[in-house]
Amino acid sequence: MNESPESPEALGEVVEDLRRHLLWQEESGGRALLVDSAKLAAERSASLRSMLPPRGAAPAKAPPAEPAPAPPPVPRAEVPRAAAPERPAALAPRPASPPVAASGNGLLLDVPQKAPPYPGALPGVVDGERPTLDEIRRTLGDCQRCKLCTGRKNIVFGVGNPRADLVFVGEGPGENEDLKGIPFVGAAGDLLTKMIQAMGFSRDDVYICNVVKCRPPGNRNPEPDEIASCEPFLRSQLLAIQPKVIVALGKFAAQTLLRDSTPITRLRGQWREYQGVKLMPTFHPAYLLRSPAEKRKAWEDLQQVMKIFGKQGGART
Ligand code: SF4
Structure with a gap:
């Protein structure tokens, strides 16, 4: 009541x-x-x-x-x-949300702060200016942008002339490369060195790097997400060097740079273009070690490159 x-x-x-x-x-x-x-x-x-x-009780004083x-x-x-x-809870300030970014499949995921995106720019490139290799290497840092970071001993960034006219791009470091931090220093590296010398160059004349900078475990192929994480650094390297010719060694280098899934057996030996730079796809030296009969085709591809530089060439490897 x-x-x-x-x-x-x-x-x-x-x-x-x-x-x-x-x-x-x-x-x-x-x-x-x-x-x-x-x-x-x-x-x-x-x-x-x-x-x-209470009601009925005497009032303390007369009304x-x-x-x-x-x-x-x-x-x-x-x-x-x-x-x-x-203040009503609905109007209270909301707590700050953790940083998020959209994943490729449209889901929102927590992203570590040390994995910055590259909004419209390549890593190490500021205001579209030509970067230096040192700047790109500093941007790469102690990279943990993909899972290959967990098993590596060294990041294998690249080696050679930072103003080279000729750049060789391979797939990824192997065991020896991972140990030394230098690309193409194992058996496949020895063969590449011979190929370079047969073309009339030395390793110091050219620049050598890979699509991924860390060794895939067990020398397996790099996976798409690993290539996607690392290839912006390769593109920055090529922007820094600005070579006249790129030789793509094997299917991963050729298909990644050309955005073309055509098999390397059909890509090889045909001039293509990467960002206005002539690109020659050919076989990877590791493949040539396993399939020596294919060396002749690789040599034909390299001879086309030599013509661009006016080289007559030495002996075939
Ligand atoms: S492979 Fe490339 S992206 Fe992945 S951790 Fe190594 S340097 Fe970083």
Whole structure:
């Protein structure tokens, strides 16, 4: 059953309390929910009623003959802010969200801060300017952008003349390369060195690098996500060097740079273009070690490259 306050003083206090609360609402721009105001008033009224003597009890003093005068208006500056209820939770500031980025499949995933995206630019490239290899290497840092970082001993960035006219791009480091941090230093590297010399160059004349800079475990093929993580650095390297000719060694180098999934057996020996630079796809030296009969085709491909540089060439390897 609803009860009414029986004391005029108590009623006056309720009215005053409601008036102050409405003033606070007005000052807060109506942000307080009206339902909260009604609830607050009801709670306060109930609180006041509990302080009154029970019905039938003798009043503490006789009621006045005239209604009590309305309390004087309270200046706005005197409205006690502390009396205002807490700001509704729905208006409280939201906690900061952790950084997220969109994955390739459209899901939002937490992304470590040390794996920055490359919005419209290649790593190490600032304002579209030609970078240096040192800048790109610094940007690569202690790279952990793909899972190949877990098994590597060294990042194999590249080696040779930073202003080379001729660049050889392989697939990825093998065991020896991983140990030394230098590309093409194992058996396949020895064969590549002979091929370069047969073309009339030395290793110091050219630049040699790979699509991925860390060794795939067990010398397996690099996986698409690993290539996607690492190839921006290869593209930055080529932008830094600006060679006249690129020789893509094997299917991963050729298909990655050309964005073409044609088998290397059909790509090889045909001039292509990468960003305005002549590109010759040919077999990887490791494949030639396994299939020596294919060396003749690789030599034909390299002879086409030699013609660009006006080289007559030495002995076939
Ligand atoms: S392969 Fe490339 S992207 Fe992956 S960890 Fe090594 S350097 Fe980084």
